Amino acid sequence: MTEKLAAQLLEEAALTLEEVAAGCRVEVDWVIARVHDQVLAGPPDPDPAHWAFSGADLLRLRRIQSLERDFDADPMLAAMVVDLLEELARLRARLRSAGLDPD
Amino acid sequence: MEFKDYYQILGVTRNAGADEIKKAFRKLARKYHPDVSKETDAELRMKEVNEAYAVLSDPEKRAAYDQLGRDYREGQEFRPPPDWDAGFEFSGSGFSTAEAADFSDFFAELFGHMGGARGRGAHPGGGFRARGDDHHAKILLDLEAAYRGDTRTITLRAPRQDASGRVVLAEHDLSVRIPKGVREGQVIRLAGQGAPGLGGGPPGDLYLEVHFEPHPRYRVEGRDIYATLPVAPWEAALGATVKTRTPDGNVEVRIPPDSSGGRRLRLRGRGIPGDPPGDLYLELEIRLPPADSPRARELYEAMARELAFDPRNNSGG
Numbered sequence: 001m002t003e004k005l006a007a008q009l010l011e012e013a014a015l016t017l018e019e020v021a022a023g024c025r026v027e028v029d030w031v032i033a034r035v036h037d038q039v040l041a042g043p044p045d046p047d048p049a050h051w052a053f054s055g056a057d058l059l060r061l062r063r064i065q066s067l068e069r070d071f072d073a074d075p076m077l078a079a080m081v082v083d084l085l086e087e088l089a090r091l092r093a094r095l096r097s098a099g100l101d102p103d
Numbered sequence: 104m105e106f107k108d109y110y111q112i113l114g115v116t117r118n119a120g121a122d123e124i125k126k127a128f129r130k131l132a133r134k135y136h137p138d139v140s141k142e143t144d145a146e147l148r149m150k151e152v153n154e155a156y157a158v159l160s161d162p163e164k165r166a167a168y169d170q171l172g173r174d175y176r177e178g179q180e181f182r183p184p185p186d187w188d189a190g191f192e193f194s195g196s197g198f199s200t201a202e203a204a205d206f207s208d209f210f211a212e213l214f215g216h217m218g219g220a221r222g223r224g225a226h227p228g229g230g231f232r233a234r235g236d237d238h239h240a241k242i243l244l245d246l247e248a249a250y251r252g253d254t255r256t257i258t259l260r261a262p263r264q265d266a267s268g269r270v271v272l273a274e275h276d277l278s279v280r281i282p283k284g285v286r287e288g289q290v291i292r293l294a295g296q297g298a299p300g301l302g303g304g305p306p307g308d309l310y311l312e313v314h315f316e317p318h319p320r321y322r323v324e325g326r327d328i329y330a331t332l333p334v335a336p337w338e339a340a341l342g343a344t345v346k347t348r349t350p351d352g353n354v355e356v357r358i359p360p361d362s363s364g365g366r367r368l369r370l371r372g373r374g375i376p377g378d379p380p381g382d383l384y385l386e387l388e389i390r391l392p393p394a395d396s397p398r399a400r401e402l403y404e405a406m407a408r409e410l411a412f413d414p415r416n417n418s419g420g
Contacts, residue, residue: 005278007293011289023239059290088138088139089138
């Protein structure tokens with residue numbers, strides 16, 4: 001029998017520090033270090049207990065983590081690659097909305 | 104079940120050293136990275152490459168695989184002998200059961216049993232209790248699901264522990280109520296639908312990254328929707344009220360007089376619902392009636408005679 005489930009939309013400030021660390025399969029300290037490196041938008045609150053993360057933050061941190069793992073990448077380099085990938089996705093979406101095939 | 108030649112997948116010889124394996128993996132990880140690769144099967148190949156690297160980069164798994172697979176070739180029919188892994192001890196590192204969900208049945212058959220005794224800081228036995236891993240997947244939704252918050256059935260492949268403690272990959276269906284107003288690239292969470300917990304710990308969550316299926320009529324950017332609205336020349340010239348479809352049902356749209364082709368009309372708040380909701384943009388496309396009858400030709404000829412119209416004037420043509 002198919003289970004019926006309600007899905008929660010992760011908009012702004014939906015995830016705690018512990019949840020985002022579990023979602024990236026990393027220790028909390030890894031997330032704290034990346035937030036202090038300002039790889040997410042906006043300067044962090046001084047107290048990590050007050051931090052809250054969006055679904056987009058989770059995706060971004062997971063991408064950074066996989067680049068660091070697969071390529072032994074420097075965290076700043078991994079963040080820059082993710083900046084470029086996100087920019088690429090934005091530009092592709094704009095091409096599609098203009099009726100052009102990005103590929 | 105077919106044998107998988109992990110050395111062949113990474114393009115290295117069986118006596119390749121750890122550095123060589125790592126180098127080959129990185130080269131392929133770059134080639135098949137799903138965000139940049141132009142290869143049509145990039146995602147599938149990346150999963151194979153990850154799986155091969157998960158085995159060959161782990162000395163314990165590699166030694167067991169080497170002993171077992173010595174006489175097999177890629178694609179050959181394969182069945183592991185019972186207790187083939189006796190004498191090997193897997194401490195588990197690198198890839199989690201969540202990531203192993205993407206791996207093949209071959210991998211699950213060989214290494215699946217170790218998954219249950221893993222997790223962050225997990226130790227087999229001894230009253231250990233831990234939350235299950237979170238799982239992540241991408242889902243393709245139709246645009247209408249975002250407008251209305253419909254229920255959709257999605258099929259996922261996830262590791263599950265069988266009665267003997269072996270982790271097997273099993274497909275299961277989930278009927279998910281999609282939150283109204285979800286946008287491309289957003290994440291939705293299904294609490295408790297990740298990997299089972301250990302020692303009575305709670306299960307992990309399932310995170311789904313939302314993408315929209317390409318739609319023949321609508322293009323999506325954020326919460327805004329773009330579509331083409333075909334109009335007759337007289338509707339564009341004289342103005343008209345026309346009926347058209349939107350993802351949310353039919354609407355009547357007023358075309359202002361003297362509209363040119365390519366003009367965009369905005370239907371405020373008719374995009375994907377939200378706070379604020381997106382807009383629906385309709386781009387006018389003027390379609391000419393064919394001059395395929397004497398009467399149609401007469402009408403075109405009358406226009407040519409009586410309208411002082413030069414389409415190349417002021418257009419550089």
